[in-house]
Amino acid sequence: MFRTALVLIARNEAGQIERLLQSIKPWVDDMLVLDTGSTDATPALAAAAGARVAHFAWCDDFAAARNAALDLANADWHVVLDADEWLISGGEALAALRHTRPDFVGSIELLDQFHDGQQQVARSRLSRVLPGQLRYAGHIHEQVIHNLPLRPLALQIGHDGYQPERLQSKKGRNKALLTLALAQRPDDAYLCYQMGKDCSVYEDYAEAEHFFARSADLLSDSPTWWADLVARRLFGLKQLKQHEAAIQFAETQLVVCAESPDFFFALGDLLLDWAADAPEQAELLLPMIEDAWRRCLEIGERPEQSGAVAGRGSHLAAHNLALVLEGTGRAEEAAAMRQAYAA
Template structure:
């Protein structure tokens, strides 16, 4: 039996497949590539790296394709990558010491890796995305699109970083409409699937279709379970999107309903601060007494909580330097220079620490 296999599904990925395979080939024992109908030289590139190539008729179902690829593997562990991803660091987590041929427990957890998006502005804070990509033998996917491996299974974060360039404008343009078509088909069959509404909202957000994204995220909020993995993300995205499209009163009601549920999530309070600050600008007559104290308290709460890098979709700096810088500007505008200087200095220290981490 193989210890570790790379397992991929691909179609017309000649642009980037070689980069992916080159980054990982020395750390895996097999490379399995399932091609779903390429018309470029994707297959030839895969074979040139020594990958085993299989052919599969596409059925508009990502989970079915992932599972067909996994069926080709006999490995104790499967590393699942997309062609527009590549291994950046954390190679040691793929070693035999960490992923043994014979795991010590009967049901090992799924291994989550961090994915960072290429093309991001250097001054733009990074959003931490963790995806389950190191799968024990026998794990299979569910969901026609934005497929997930065994949703109820325990997960552990691995120190693996993947690069990803699928969200650059060029690549988004190439894929536009593909996922939305499948998501809407899924929702037509199951209109109360909160996870699919959430993913459709994310799809619209990627193309800056904010009004549609807000509608979808509020549908997700209605249907996702309170204890579900994506509930936190749904709430925060909904707050941000409702503000962006001017639905402030809905956002304020949502913040009020959820304020006791995310005491350890700085991103929630960061979104609340931005919401109340914008609402204050629209309602100056009540800003000083009722709204600005909430803004101040929310950003102070972010710093009190601190960075929570383990949280999926958390934004770097929400619990540290971004909140401190915003407080500095807040106090400067209100005419409190000593407080402004204090939080400017704190923000600088926090940013240096974040860059060194």
């Protein structure tokens, strides 16, 4: 038998932590909560839910805190989650770890809830189920260091840390840590991507573009998060009304992102915004907009792609396409499109 422990670091998470602990408790042998300086009831609530609670003096280093928590948990398997996450499905896969040798790293499917005019869900796969000896490196957006095989597990984890009210409570925290990390590693493309992402989340699109462009300049290949950067960059350039620069960038990505519905969704959105700002260009742009959203439907949903937003390969693209069809006198085709891709 192998011992399995939930491991998390937390600070002022009284509103969320019970949800996580109650969802995981039936499937693990232990729960370790490392409190990093809460001023609310987080430690008491965690203890009441059955977790072991320890304390850590925060030192602006996520890896240091994670590793301290892992040392205290000291299990054969560590399931590393955050307080604003919770188990949606897959408890049986966690329970099965008790009979599974810890010789691989397990990935979970994270469903990020966020609000972009309407409720959306973005999907990604993250390495969060770790053999007991593994530890992290990196002050922020820390990475687990290993050379073990990676195995996807049937675990769905929800996350609502990108909801507006949660974002405001964390505003500035990650940016400050990323600034420190980039001062030490200014040529780290991944850190530039994360800084651009953080700026974009808080609608600072000019600064986001600076870091996305920097990340793109530093890369010589296409990492798993590349399509997410491209889609976010196109959205930011649209917000900045830099349509031509965005199209020039998009043209360089047609092959690299050929199977990304998020890329073509962002491209259609960008072109539509350009057409609205320059009506004289609409006749030229409308067929391109239609082609972009039809390509989304041809590709279909790709939940395995990092940062993929649910619906961009199905009902969200179909809804936008139906509006174009109605606007160009094809009402029957629009109705059929809506029926075929009902959300």
